[in-house]
Amino acid sequence: MKKFLLILLCMAFLTSLSFAQGETVMDYWYPRSMGSASLTEYEDGSLGIQGRTMDWNSPGHDFDLIAGNQYSFKVEVFQDEQTEAQMILSVAHTKDGTESYENLAFAKAKKGEWTTLEAGYVAGDFDRFVIYIETLGAPTLAYQFRNFTFTGVEAVFGSAETGSETTEVPSLKEKFQDYFAFGTAVTQNEAYNRQRMDFYASQFNIMTPGNELKPDYVLDVSASAKLAAEDECQAAVHFDRVKPLLTYAWEHGIKIHGHVLVWHQQTPEAFFHEGYNISKPLVTREVLLGRLSSYTEKIMEYLEENYPGMVVSWDVLNEAIDDQTGQLRDSKWLSIVGEDYPERAYEIARKYAPEGVQLYYNDYNTAYEPKQTGIVHLLERLLADGTVDGYGFQMHHDLSQPSVDQIRKSLERIAALPLKLRVSELDLTIPDNQEATLEKQAAKYKAIFELLLPYRDRLEAVQVWGVTDDLSWRAWGYPLLFDHNAQPKPAFYAILETLPE
Numbered sequence: 001m002k003k004f005l006l007i008l009l010c011m012a013f014l015t016s017l018s019f020a021q022g023e024t025v026m027d028y029w030y031p032r033s034m035g036s037a038s039l040t041e042y043e044d045g046s047l048g049i050q051g052r053t054m055d056w057n058s059p060g061h062d063f064d065l066i067a068g069n070q071y072s073f074k075v076e077v078f079q080d081e082q083t084e085a086q087m088i089l090s091v092a093h094t095k096d097g098t099e100s101y102e103n104l105a106f107a108k109a110k111k112g113e114w115t116t117l118e119a120g121y122v123a124g125d126f127d128r129f130v131i132y133i134e135t136l137g138a139p140t141l142a143y144q145f146r147n148f149t150f151t152g153v154e155a156v157f158g159s160a161e162t163g164s165e166t167t168e169v170p171s172l173k174e175k176f177q178d179y180f181a182f183g184t185a186v187t188q189n190e191a192y193n194r195q196r197m198d199f200y201a202s203q204f205n206i207m208t209p210g211n212e213l214k215p216d217y218v219l220d221v222s223a224s225a226k227l228a229a230e231d232e233c234q235a236a237v238h239f240d241r242v243k244p245l246l247t248y249a250w251e252h253g254i255k256i257h258g259h260v261l262v263w264h265q266q267t268p269e270a271f272f273h274e275g276y277n278i279s280k281p282l283v284t285r286e287v288l289l290g291r292l293s294s295y296t297e298k299i300m301e302y303l304e305e306n307y308p309g310m311v312v313s314w315d316v317l318n319e320a321i322d323d324q325t326g327q328l329r330d331s332k333w334l335s336i337v338g339e340d341y342p343e344r345a346y347e348i349a350r351k352y353a354p355e356g357v358q359l360y361y362n363d364y365n366t367a368y369e370p371k372q373t374g375i376v377h378l379l380e381r382l383l384a385d386g387t388v389d390g391y392g393f394q395m396h397h398d399l400s401q402p403s404v405d406q407i408r409k410s411l412e413r414i415a416a417l418p419l420k421l422r423v424s425e426l427d428l429t430i431p432d433n434q435e436a437t438l439e440k441q442a443a444k445y446k447a448i449f450e451l452l453l454p455y456r457d458r459l460e461a462v463q464v465w466g467v468t469d470d471l472s473w474r475a476w477g478y479p480l481l482f483d484h485n486a487q488p489k490p491a492f493y494a495i496l497e498t499l500p501e
Ligand code: XIL
Pocket: 210, 211, 318, 394, 425, 473
């Protein structure tokens, strides 16, 4: 037994030292399965997996990653059994014996073609990391992979390298200080990297947790189920995932925009069922509103007790309007509570939010009809109720759509209402990252900022949805102001040009 352990330890040691930066790693892969799957080495150096019975059965490889450090992975995959197969590059990580998973990159592998999967990843706080290549909806598929490369990214934060010259990156929050707060979304793993966070703090004075204040992170389902045995209207919450970011923000005087209380996505299905048990019937309107009250009260209380004054605003309701009809979209909130669920959600939020906290409605595609009209009608309803303070334009745009003119009209239309405004989730995808395309992206970013500046009196914040392209939720489209090395892109300089000298 001891000898076996020793061999395992040596292997772990070897695997973590056996490759250099950007080197191809084809050694020490093993099959992840209950015993049925196996790996085969081919003459061309690729590895194949067969005997799979589940989607997660896959080639896996341990990596020694450091929390907060940034890595990139790239691999080519091949399958010859079906017209197309959904492949995923994932990480399984373990903390104190509990394994959890993140999908890092998706690609559809066409029959007979080598297809690339590529992902940037900032390591979270875990004891063990296994990178693996799995499928979605193809549990028995046999496939091959080759040229797996692993690189530790050494981003240069805070200085711009142009040719032989190094200059300091201007600060967005300082440049725009007479106009609006400048913010970004930050996700959990980024918060572990001190250097990265210090750079963010130099650029931004408001941050939104990109996922970690959403119900699927905050609601503690098993603790809620225990409470429900006594009182169905109770909800239990936990904040472990968001703490690193909140602590950093607190220590550095950064404000937080909370996102989000009521949403049709990223909300555990259990929230809507008796006993928080998805095999039981749906709860009644009274119970769901009771749970929302309890949930909202506990979040507001926790934040105000631990970080008084830091959370300045909340997206109470997110994306409630349907793109096609302009009506309230179909959701459990609508079907269980009824047509007035938005009013009730804001009423509850108003009751428990500390004084002065601004309550926003947040949505995307504001530039299109019939959605725009639907959003305006919803805002009018909430204004009549006296509970909403502002509207957040998500602005997840691309190069061609919506047009600058459509964006201008949507700003004018919403600004006609007596509301505070924010751009809550700005990003702008492009088809490639060639110089000419980056210039086009810069021009559109600039045009958007030219539209925004005149609204300075009511525009509380402009927030990009992430900082560096590789960590964006739309990384395939290079949508942000900094590249993967944290170097400012043409778009960064272009938005500064909108400011008077
Ligand atoms: C996105 C996050 O950035 C991703 O990491 C997550 O996988 C999905 O959600 N509109 C919203 C945000 O309101 O919450 C979404 O964030 C992006 C679209």
